[in-house]
Amino acid sequence: xxxxLELSRRINLSQYVVYIxxxxxxxxxxxxxxxxxxLTQRNLTxxxxxxxxxxxxxxxxxxxxxxxxxDLSFGSIVAVAALSSAVILGEYPLFYGVLAGLGVGxxxxxxxxxxxxxxxxxxxxxxxxxxxxxxxxARSMTNLRSVPVINESFVGFFGSGxxxxxxxxxxxxxxxxxxxxxxxxxxxxxxxxxxxxxxxRAAQVSGIKVPRVRLMVMMICGGLAGLAGxxxxxxxxxxxxxxxxxxxxxxxxxxxxxxxxxxGGKGTIIGALVGSLMMGMxxxxxxxxxxxxxxxxxxxxxxxxxxxxISLRDVNR
Amino acid sequence: MLDKPTSTEVLRLQNIHKSFGGVVAIEDFxxxxxxxxxxxxxxxxxAGKSTLIxxxxxxxxxxxxxxSFDGKEASFxxxxxxxxxxxxxxxxxxxxxxxxxxxxxxxxxxxxTKGPLGMLDRKAMRDETAQLVKExxxxxxxxxxxxxxxxGGQRQGVAIARATHWATKLVLLDEPTAALGxxxxxxxxxxxxxxxxxxxxxxxISHSLDQVxxxxxxxxxxxxxxxxxVRETANTDKNEIVSMITGV
Numbered sequence: 001x002x003x004x005l006e007l008s009r010r011i012n013l014s015q016y017v018v019y020i021x022x023x024x025x026x027x028x029x030x031x032x033x034x035x036x037x038x039l040t041q042r043n044l045t046x047x048x049x050x051x052x053x054x055x056x057x058x059x060x061x062x063x064x065x066x067x068x069x070x071d072l073s074f075g076s077i078v079a080v081a082a083l084s085s086a087v088i089l090g091e092y093p094l095f096y097g098v099l100a101g102l103g104v105g106x107x108x109x110x111x112x113x114x115x116x117x118x119x120x121x122x123x124x125x126x127x128x129x130x131x132x133x134x135x136x137x138a139r140s141m142t143n144l145r146s147v148p149v150i151n152e153s154f155v156g157f158f159g160s161g162x163x164x165x166x167x168x169x170x171x172x173x174x175x176x177x178x179x180x181x182x183x184x185x186x187x188x189x190x191x192x193x194x195x196x197x198x199x200x201r202a203a204q205v206s207g208i209k210v211p212r213v214r215l216m217v218m219m220i221c222g223g224l225a226g227l228a229g230x231x232x233x234x235x236x237x238x239x240x241x242x243x244x245x246x247x248x249x250x251x252x253x254x255x256x257x258x259x260x261x262x263x264g265g266k267g268t269i270i271g272a273l274v275g276s277l278m279m280g281m282x283x284x285x286x287x288x289x290x291x292x293x294x295x296x297x298x299x300x301x302x303x304x305x306x307x308x309x310i311s312l313r314d315v316n317r
Numbered sequence: 318m319l320d321k322p323t324s325t326e327v328l329r330l331q332n333i334h335k336s337f338g339g340v341v342a343i344e345d346f347x348x349x350x351x352x353x354x355x356x357x358x359x360x361x362x363x364a365g366k367s368t369l370i371x372x373x374x375x376x377x378x379x380x381x382x383x384x385s386f387d388g389k390e391a392s393f394x395x396x397x398x399x400x401x402x403x404x405x406x407x408x409x410x411x412x413x414x415x416x417x418x419x420x421x422x423x424x425x426x427x428x429x430t431k432g433p434l435g436m437l438d439r440k441a442m443r444d445e446t447a448q449l450v451k452e453x454x455x456x457x458x459x460x461x462x463x464x465x466x467x468x469g470g471q472r473q474g475v476a477i478a479r480a481t482h483w484a485t486k487l488v489l490l491d492e493p494t495a496a497l498g499x500x501x502x503x504x505x506x507x508x509x510x511x512x513x514x515x516x517x518x519x520x521x522i523s524h525s526l527d528q529v530x531x532x533x534x535x536x537x538x539x540x541x542x543x544x545x546x547v548r549e550t551a552n553t554d555k556n557e558i559v560s561m562i563t564g565v
Binding site for chain 1: 397
């Protein structure tokens with residue numbers, strides 16, 4: 001008994017919240033909405049495909065939070081990247097459109113990163129400012145107009161296409177999770193990100209180039225937000241300044257519930273994936289239940305609050 | 318063996334002087350350290366002990382004076398260069414990453430990798446860590462344990478083990494037992510004493526004279542940045558050291 005208690009204390013509960021929450025929400029909707037189409041293969045596939053952009057943003061945010069920083073600007077990066085890509089695709093071939101989207105994302109990440117890493121400005125304030133800055137740029141870029149994406153190979157590649165029957169959005173999700181997990185768990189960069197978020201001074205005196213790590217995570221987050229922008233543009237066959245606007249809370253919640261520490265030193269890509277799927281499932285179920293938009297927001301807010309509270313409870317012990 | 322390895326000089330500080338702006342922190346300090354020797358650095362708060370450690374470990378550059386390390390003139394531009402030369406520091410406030418495992422801390426910033434993709438070689442790091450903590454008799458649950466779940470003594474044990482692992486010549490200890498209880502202090506002292514057998518030179522800052530007399534071969538006293546003197550531990554007593562520290 002004593003050993004069992006000791007074991008339960010050692011196993012960090014917060015790591016499993018996301019899996020338990022995912023199962024509970026799934027079971028709840030499966031029972032209450034079983035006859036309303038929740039359990040159909042089509043609907044479940046849809047959930048996964050719709051969460052592709054948020055999952056990819058979440059992967060970037062895991063790196064940032066694990067390094068002890070935060071990025072609030074990724075939603076705006078999504079919009080600017082998608083618009084840049086769409087505008088370029090209007091005149092140039094696929095490659096340049098992709099390059100524009102990813103390049104803009106990485107460049108904004110670099111901009112954030114330099115301010116955070118080398119000028120030592122708090123990332124919360126830097127990205128709060130750049131969130132507004134780039135949201136404004138996204139609006140002014142095309143005078144609030146949405147830009148259609150007519151490049152068919154782009155739409156196939158980042159939206160409705162598939163490879164051997166596997167939808168491309170699913171492939172992007174799996175690819176990003178696999179690469180993200182590998183880099184985060186299995187490489188020096190991942191280890192340095194964790195060390196930097198955990199104890200920057202210890203990392204510094206151990207020879208880790210802390211500023212470079214901070215710059216890197218902001219660039220990774222920016223680049224992945226750019227990719228998320230491409231996926232939105234591909235799926236909707238258009239780019240608009242509102243893309244990514246409402247994803248901030250969803251993505252942060254997915255990452256925190258997934259088991260990544262808000263104050264650095266701890267993170268998991270797989271947890272973020274499951275967290276993101278959980279948020280997507282929640283959205284989907286609440287819509288199927290016929291809740292009004294305002295009711296959906298309220299229920300979602302309450303559930304996120306509960307999940308985050310449980311996730312952070314034993315951290316603050 | 319005529320030339321015992323224990324007699325080789327590792328570090329020589331000559332007429333070190335350090336001032337910050339107009340404030341003199343260290344005035345004309347000279348000391349040499351031999352392999353397998355433990356020298357204690359004592360003095361009141363603000364005497365300049367930590368400044369001296371930072372000068373040796375490359376964090377500060379001396380205003381004047383020369384440092385020779387391992388027989389060669391040394392001018393470390395930063396802590397990384399000093400570390401590469403074989404100098405390791407154990408800080409008072411433990412430079413450990415709390416949420417990471419013991420083995421990842423042991424290899425912090427110097428992770429072992431394998432394969433073309435540069436994958437972390439966790440197994441090799443774990444095994445080496447397990448071996449080292451066993452050799453030094455640091456009693457921790459396992460190399461996988463998270464630092465946060467260890468006691469203060471175990472943490473300091475890990476910090477010293479890490480320094481020992483990487484130091485090829487010299488270990489600097491800045492009050493390694495300041496935050497520890499009696500039993501834990503004894504354990505850490507045991508580990509420090511065992512560094513002699515590894516033929517490392519050790520410079521230790523301590524506020525506990527009992528500890529200094531238990532561990533050191535020589536004692537160097539600083540007062541307000543001035544070097545008051547160096548004594549062989551065997552040929553001095555607490556009264557003399559105390560009066561050197563306080564100046565009365």
